[in-house]
Amino acid sequence: MEHIIRSVRAEDWEKSRELRLAALVDPVAPIAFLDTYEKASAQPDSYWQERARASSEACSVITFVAEAPDGRWDGSVTVLVELPDADEATVFGGAPAVPQTHIVGVFVRPERRGTGLIQALFDAAVTWSWELSEPRAERIRLFVHEDNGRALSVYRKAGFVPSGVTVAMPDDPQAKEYELELVRPAG
Template structure:
Protein backbone atom coordinates (compact mmCIF):
# COMPACT_ATOMS: atom_id res chain seq x y z
CA UNK A 1 0.00 0.00 0.00
CA UNK A 2 1.40 3.35 -1.03
CA UNK A 3 -0.67 5.47 1.35
CA UNK A 4 0.22 7.07 4.65
CA UNK A 5 -2.40 7.49 7.36
CA UNK A 6 -2.47 10.72 9.32
CA UNK A 7 -4.72 13.13 11.22
CA UNK A 8 -6.09 16.03 9.19
CA UNK A 9 -4.76 19.52 9.80
CA UNK A 10 -7.04 22.44 10.66
CA UNK A 11 -6.11 24.41 7.54
CA UNK A 12 -7.16 21.49 5.27
CA UNK A 13 -10.87 22.23 5.58
CA UNK A 14 -11.38 22.63 1.83
CA UNK A 15 -9.89 19.19 1.18
CA UNK A 16 -11.97 17.72 4.01
CA UNK A 17 -15.08 19.31 2.48
CA UNK A 18 -14.28 17.93 -0.98
CA UNK A 19 -13.77 14.40 0.37
CA UNK A 20 -17.01 14.52 2.37
CA UNK A 21 -18.98 15.77 -0.64
CA UNK A 22 -17.48 12.99 -2.76
CA UNK A 23 -18.47 10.44 -0.10
CA UNK A 24 -22.03 11.76 -0.08
CA UNK A 25 -22.27 11.15 -3.85
CA UNK A 26 -21.31 7.46 -3.45
CA UNK A 27 -24.07 5.11 -4.65
CA UNK A 28 -24.53 3.70 -1.12
CA UNK A 29 -24.29 7.06 0.68
CA UNK A 30 -27.95 6.81 1.63
CA UNK A 31 -27.08 3.66 3.58
CA UNK A 32 -23.77 4.87 4.99
CA UNK A 33 -24.27 8.47 6.10
CA UNK A 34 -26.80 10.39 8.16
CA UNK A 35 -26.29 13.35 5.82
CA UNK A 36 -27.04 14.20 2.22
CA UNK A 37 -25.01 15.83 -0.50
CA UNK A 38 -27.72 18.44 -0.95
CA UNK A 39 -27.57 19.50 2.69
CA UNK A 40 -23.78 19.37 2.93
CA UNK A 41 -23.05 21.40 -0.18
CA UNK A 42 -25.14 24.27 1.22
CA UNK A 43 -23.16 24.56 4.46
CA UNK A 44 -21.00 27.68 4.79
CA UNK A 45 -17.21 27.63 4.84
CA UNK A 46 -17.32 28.37 8.57
CA UNK A 47 -19.03 25.00 9.17
CA UNK A 48 -16.26 23.13 7.36
CA UNK A 49 -13.54 25.16 9.07
CA UNK A 50 -14.94 24.42 12.55
CA UNK A 51 -15.53 20.75 11.72
CA UNK A 52 -11.98 20.29 10.44
CA UNK A 53 -10.41 22.22 13.33
CA UNK A 54 -12.29 20.07 15.84
CA UNK A 55 -11.11 16.82 14.22
CA UNK A 56 -7.48 17.91 13.83
CA UNK A 57 -4.52 17.50 16.20
CA UNK A 58 -5.23 21.00 17.49
CA UNK A 59 -8.85 20.12 18.31
CA UNK A 60 -10.17 19.33 21.76
CA UNK A 61 -9.40 15.59 21.59
CA UNK A 62 -13.00 14.40 21.41
CA UNK A 63 -12.76 13.54 17.72
CA UNK A 64 -10.04 12.75 15.20
CA UNK A 65 -10.39 12.52 11.45
CA UNK A 66 -7.83 10.30 9.78
CA UNK A 67 -7.04 10.36 6.08
CA UNK A 68 -5.18 8.00 3.78
CA UNK A 69 -2.83 10.13 1.70
CA UNK A 70 -1.22 8.97 -1.55
CA UNK A 71 2.40 9.88 -2.37
CA UNK A 72 1.06 12.63 -4.68
CA UNK A 73 -0.92 14.14 -1.78
CA UNK A 74 -4.35 12.97 -2.93
CA UNK A 75 -6.64 11.77 -0.16
CA UNK A 76 -7.90 8.25 -0.88
CA UNK A 77 -10.11 7.70 2.16
CA UNK A 78 -11.08 8.76 5.63
CA UNK A 79 -12.56 7.73 8.97
CA UNK A 80 -13.45 9.83 11.99
CA UNK A 81 -13.26 8.61 15.58
CA UNK A 82 -15.42 10.10 18.34
CA UNK A 83 -14.65 9.66 22.04
CA UNK A 84 -17.72 8.58 24.03
CA UNK A 85 -17.57 8.69 27.82
CA UNK A 86 -19.12 6.06 30.06
CA UNK A 87 -22.28 7.33 31.72
CA UNK A 88 -22.63 10.36 29.42
CA UNK A 89 -25.11 10.58 26.58
CA UNK A 90 -23.42 10.11 23.21
CA UNK A 91 -24.18 12.08 20.07
CA UNK A 92 -26.35 9.11 19.10
CA UNK A 93 -28.58 9.40 22.17
CA UNK A 94 -27.44 6.31 24.06
CA UNK A 95 -25.38 6.19 27.27
CA UNK A 96 -22.29 3.97 26.96
CA UNK A 97 -21.45 1.72 29.89
CA UNK A 98 -17.71 1.79 29.10
CA UNK A 99 -15.26 4.36 27.81
CA UNK A 100 -15.32 3.87 24.06
CA UNK A 101 -14.70 5.41 20.69
CA UNK A 102 -17.11 5.43 17.79
CA UNK A 103 -15.97 5.19 14.16
CA UNK A 104 -18.04 7.31 11.75
CA UNK A 105 -17.67 8.88 8.33
CA UNK A 106 -16.01 5.87 6.72
CA UNK A 107 -15.20 6.40 3.03
CA UNK A 108 -12.67 5.14 0.49
CA UNK A 109 -12.57 6.47 -3.07
CA UNK A 110 -13.42 3.94 -5.79
CA UNK A 111 -9.89 3.87 -7.20
CA UNK A 112 -8.42 2.99 -3.77
CA UNK A 113 -10.85 0.20 -2.87
CA UNK A 114 -9.16 -3.16 -2.53
CA UNK A 115 -5.75 -1.54 -1.97
CA UNK A 116 -5.61 -1.94 1.82
CA UNK A 117 -6.61 1.66 2.55
CA UNK A 118 -9.63 0.68 4.66
CA UNK A 119 -7.52 -1.77 6.67
CA UNK A 120 -4.90 0.90 7.38
CA UNK A 121 -7.51 3.50 8.32
CA UNK A 122 -9.22 1.14 10.77
CA UNK A 123 -5.90 0.01 12.24
CA UNK A 124 -4.95 3.65 12.83
CA UNK A 125 -8.38 4.39 14.34
CA UNK A 126 -8.01 1.50 16.80
CA UNK A 127 -4.40 2.44 17.61
CA UNK A 128 -5.45 6.03 18.33
CA UNK A 129 -8.28 4.74 20.53
CA UNK A 130 -6.03 2.42 22.52
CA UNK A 131 -3.37 5.14 22.87
CA UNK A 132 -5.61 7.48 24.86
CA UNK A 133 -4.50 7.66 28.47
CA UNK A 134 -7.72 9.33 29.62
CA UNK A 135 -10.22 7.99 29.05
CA UNK A 136 -8.88 4.46 28.77
CA UNK A 137 -10.92 3.08 25.90
CA UNK A 138 -12.52 -0.34 26.36
CA UNK A 139 -13.95 -0.78 22.90
CA UNK A 140 -14.35 0.76 19.47
CA UNK A 141 -17.82 0.67 18.01
CA UNK A 142 -19.59 1.60 14.82
CA UNK A 143 -23.05 1.41 13.36
CA UNK A 144 -23.77 0.05 9.89
CA UNK A 145 -27.06 0.05 7.99
CA UNK A 146 -28.72 -3.36 8.12
CA UNK A 147 -28.85 -3.40 4.29
CA UNK A 148 -25.21 -2.38 3.75
CA UNK A 149 -23.77 -5.84 3.25
CA UNK A 150 -20.59 -4.51 1.62
CA UNK A 151 -19.64 -2.54 4.71
CA UNK A 152 -20.67 -5.31 7.11
CA UNK A 153 -18.38 -7.76 5.31
CA UNK A 154 -15.45 -5.34 5.57
CA UNK A 155 -16.03 -4.71 9.28
CA UNK A 156 -16.22 -8.43 10.04
CA UNK A 157 -12.99 -9.02 8.11
CA UNK A 158 -11.34 -6.31 10.23
CA UNK A 159 -12.33 -8.09 13.46
CA UNK A 160 -15.48 -6.16 14.37
CA UNK A 161 -18.35 -8.30 15.59
CA UNK A 162 -22.08 -7.56 15.82
CA UNK A 163 -23.24 -6.86 19.38
CA UNK A 164 -26.91 -7.58 18.73
CA UNK A 165 -27.84 -3.93 19.29
CA UNK A 166 -30.15 -2.54 16.62
CA UNK A 167 -30.89 1.16 16.36
CA UNK A 168 -33.71 2.74 14.40
CA UNK A 169 -32.38 4.89 11.61
CA UNK A 170 -33.21 8.56 12.06
CA UNK A 171 -36.35 9.48 10.14
CA UNK A 172 -37.37 5.92 9.28
CA UNK A 173 -39.75 3.53 10.99
CA UNK A 174 -38.43 0.52 9.08
CA UNK A 175 -34.68 1.02 8.58
CA UNK A 176 -32.19 -0.07 11.22
CA UNK A 177 -28.49 0.11 11.88
CA UNK A 178 -26.51 -2.65 13.54
CA UNK A 179 -23.84 -2.03 16.15
CA UNK A 180 -20.44 -3.70 15.66
CA UNK A 181 -17.57 -3.59 18.16
CA UNK A 182 -13.89 -4.27 18.53
CA UNK A 183 -12.84 -4.94 22.13
CA UNK A 184 -9.57 -3.67 23.56
CA UNK A 185 -6.87 -6.33 23.30
CA UNK A 186 -5.97 -7.96 26.61
Protein backbone atom coordinates in the same frame (compact mmCIF):
# COMPACT_ATOMS: atom_id res chain seq x y z
CA MET B 1 1.14 1.03 0.06
CA GLU B 2 1.93 4.41 -1.41
CA HIS B 3 -0.52 6.37 0.73
CA ILE B 4 0.29 8.10 3.99
CA ILE B 5 -2.25 7.65 6.78
CA ARG B 6 -2.35 10.77 8.90
CA SER B 7 -4.69 12.87 10.97
CA VAL B 8 -6.45 15.93 9.60
CA ARG B 9 -4.88 19.31 10.30
CA ALA B 10 -6.84 22.54 10.69
CA GLU B 11 -5.60 23.87 7.33
CA ASP B 12 -6.95 20.76 5.55
CA TRP B 13 -10.56 21.95 5.60
CA GLU B 14 -10.91 22.26 1.82
CA LYS B 15 -9.69 18.71 1.20
CA SER B 16 -11.89 17.53 4.05
CA ARG B 17 -14.92 19.14 2.41
CA GLU B 18 -14.07 17.72 -1.02
CA LEU B 19 -13.74 14.15 0.29
CA ARG B 20 -16.91 14.38 2.36
CA LEU B 21 -18.89 15.64 -0.62
CA ALA B 22 -17.46 12.79 -2.73
CA ALA B 23 -18.60 10.33 -0.06
CA LEU B 24 -22.09 11.78 -0.07
CA VAL B 25 -22.58 11.10 -3.79
CA ASP B 26 -21.57 7.44 -3.41
CA PRO B 27 -24.49 5.14 -4.29
CA VAL B 28 -24.68 3.81 -0.69
CA ALA B 29 -24.52 7.25 0.91
CA PRO B 30 -28.22 7.29 1.86
CA ILE B 31 -27.70 4.24 4.10
CA ALA B 32 -24.09 4.88 5.09
CA PHE B 33 -24.13 8.48 6.27
CA LEU B 34 -26.52 10.53 8.39
CA ASP B 35 -26.01 13.46 6.03
CA THR B 36 -26.86 14.40 2.46
CA TYR B 37 -24.90 16.02 -0.32
CA GLU B 38 -27.44 18.82 -0.52
CA LYS B 39 -27.15 19.67 3.17
CA ALA B 40 -23.35 19.34 3.33
CA SER B 41 -22.67 21.29 0.12
CA ALA B 42 -24.75 24.20 1.45
CA GLN B 43 -22.55 24.56 4.55
CA PRO B 44 -20.38 27.71 4.67
CA ASP B 45 -16.59 27.55 4.71
CA SER B 46 -16.65 28.26 8.46
CA TYR B 47 -18.45 24.95 9.06
CA TRP B 48 -15.70 23.00 7.28
CA GLN B 49 -12.97 25.02 8.96
CA GLU B 50 -14.43 24.22 12.39
CA ARG B 51 -14.71 20.50 11.57
CA ALA B 52 -11.06 20.35 10.52
CA ARG B 53 -9.94 22.41 13.51
CA ALA B 54 -11.82 20.22 16.00
CA SER B 55 -10.40 17.06 14.45
CA SER B 56 -6.87 18.46 14.46
CA GLU B 57 -7.01 18.91 18.23
CA ALA B 58 -7.69 15.16 18.68
CA CYS B 59 -9.44 15.58 22.04
CA SER B 60 -12.88 14.11 21.49
CA VAL B 61 -12.76 13.56 17.73
CA ILE B 62 -10.05 12.73 15.19
CA THR B 63 -10.19 12.06 11.47
CA PHE B 64 -7.60 9.96 9.69
CA VAL B 65 -7.09 10.30 5.95
CA ALA B 66 -5.32 8.26 3.29
CA GLU B 67 -3.23 10.77 1.36
CA ALA B 68 -1.80 9.80 -2.04
CA PRO B 69 1.68 10.95 -3.13
CA ASP B 70 0.06 13.67 -5.26
CA GLY B 71 -1.77 15.04 -2.19
CA ARG B 72 -5.20 13.70 -3.12
CA TRP B 73 -7.22 12.21 -0.28
CA ASP B 74 -8.57 8.79 -1.17
CA GLY B 75 -10.25 7.80 2.09
CA SER B 76 -11.06 8.75 5.63
CA VAL B 77 -12.37 7.50 8.94
CA THR B 78 -13.46 9.57 11.93
CA VAL B 79 -13.26 8.47 15.56
CA LEU B 80 -15.42 10.01 18.30
CA VAL B 81 -14.79 9.61 22.03
CA GLU B 82 -17.94 8.66 23.96
CA LEU B 83 -18.19 8.79 27.74
CA PRO B 84 -20.67 7.12 30.12
CA ASP B 85 -21.75 10.48 31.57
CA ALA B 86 -22.30 12.04 28.12
CA ASP B 87 -25.58 13.64 27.16
CA GLU B 88 -27.53 10.85 25.44
CA ALA B 89 -28.69 13.29 22.76
CA THR B 90 -25.10 13.60 21.55
CA VAL B 91 -24.39 9.86 21.49
CA PHE B 92 -25.85 7.66 18.76
CA GLY B 93 -27.67 4.81 20.47
CA GLY B 94 -27.49 6.36 23.95
CA ALA B 95 -24.74 6.98 26.47
CA PRO B 96 -22.31 4.05 26.77
CA ALA B 97 -21.74 1.92 29.87
CA VAL B 98 -17.95 2.32 29.56
CA PRO B 99 -15.62 4.85 27.90
CA GLN B 100 -15.44 3.97 24.22
CA THR B 101 -14.71 5.31 20.80
CA HIS B 102 -17.13 5.33 17.90
CA ILE B 103 -16.00 5.06 14.29
CA VAL B 104 -18.06 7.07 11.78
CA GLY B 105 -17.68 8.59 8.33
CA VAL B 106 -15.86 5.62 6.79
CA PHE B 107 -15.18 6.20 3.10
CA VAL B 108 -12.72 5.11 0.42
CA ARG B 109 -13.06 6.35 -3.14
CA PRO B 110 -14.47 3.58 -5.37
CA GLU B 111 -11.35 3.41 -7.55
CA ARG B 112 -9.16 2.83 -4.46
CA ARG B 113 -11.30 0.11 -2.84
CA GLY B 114 -9.65 -3.26 -2.45
CA THR B 115 -6.16 -1.75 -2.16
CA GLY B 116 -5.73 -2.00 1.61
CA LEU B 117 -6.58 1.64 2.35
CA ILE B 118 -9.56 0.82 4.53
CA GLN B 119 -7.53 -1.57 6.67
CA ALA B 120 -4.78 1.04 7.05
CA LEU B 121 -7.36 3.64 8.11
CA PHE B 122 -8.93 1.20 10.58
CA ASP B 123 -5.48 0.32 11.95
CA ALA B 124 -4.89 4.03 12.67
CA ALA B 125 -8.32 4.43 14.29
CA VAL B 126 -7.90 1.33 16.47
CA THR B 127 -4.35 2.24 17.50
CA TRP B 128 -5.44 5.77 18.44
CA SER B 129 -8.40 4.41 20.41
CA TRP B 130 -6.30 1.94 22.42
CA GLU B 131 -3.61 4.56 23.07
CA LEU B 132 -6.09 6.93 24.75
CA SER B 133 -5.25 7.19 28.42
CA GLU B 134 -7.87 9.66 29.60
CA PRO B 135 -10.38 8.27 29.07
CA ARG B 136 -9.15 4.72 28.57
CA ALA B 137 -11.42 3.31 25.87
CA GLU B 138 -12.73 -0.15 26.72
CA ARG B 139 -14.24 -0.79 23.33
CA ILE B 140 -14.61 0.63 19.84
CA ARG B 141 -17.95 0.56 18.10
CA LEU B 142 -19.53 1.45 14.80
CA PHE B 143 -22.92 1.05 13.19
CA VAL B 144 -23.74 -0.44 9.81
CA HIS B 145 -27.06 -0.38 7.96
CA GLU B 146 -28.65 -3.79 7.49
CA ASP B 147 -28.56 -3.33 3.69
CA ASN B 148 -24.88 -2.31 3.51
CA GLY B 149 -23.34 -5.73 3.00
CA ARG B 150 -20.11 -4.37 1.52
CA ALA B 151 -19.41 -2.29 4.64
CA LEU B 152 -20.42 -5.12 6.97
CA SER B 153 -17.91 -7.39 5.26
CA VAL B 154 -15.14 -4.78 5.53
CA TYR B 155 -15.84 -4.18 9.24
CA ARG B 156 -15.89 -7.88 10.06
CA LYS B 157 -12.60 -8.32 8.20
CA ALA B 158 -11.19 -5.54 10.41
CA GLY B 159 -12.14 -7.61 13.48
CA PHE B 160 -15.46 -6.04 14.47
CA VAL B 161 -18.20 -8.38 15.66
CA PRO B 162 -21.92 -7.84 16.28
CA SER B 163 -22.66 -6.61 19.81
CA GLY B 164 -26.32 -7.62 19.64
CA VAL B 165 -27.51 -4.00 19.67
CA THR B 166 -29.65 -2.66 16.84
CA VAL B 167 -31.08 0.82 16.38
CA ALA B 168 -33.75 2.17 14.07
CA MET B 169 -32.70 4.63 11.40
CA PRO B 170 -33.80 8.17 12.32
CA ASP B 171 -35.48 8.81 8.96
CA ASP B 172 -36.80 5.25 8.45
CA PRO B 173 -37.90 3.48 11.66
CA GLN B 174 -38.48 0.27 9.66
CA ALA B 175 -34.78 0.06 8.77
CA LYS B 176 -32.14 -0.84 11.30
CA GLU B 177 -28.45 -0.53 11.90
CA TYR B 178 -26.35 -3.13 13.64
CA GLU B 179 -23.77 -2.13 16.22
CA LEU B 180 -20.42 -3.86 15.75
CA GLU B 181 -17.70 -3.72 18.35
CA LEU B 182 -14.09 -4.40 19.06
CA VAL B 183 -13.43 -4.98 22.75
CA ARG B 184 -10.12 -3.95 24.29
CA PRO B 185 -7.84 -6.97 24.48
CA ALA B 186 -7.23 -8.25 28.03
CA GLY B 187 -3.94 -7.32 29.59
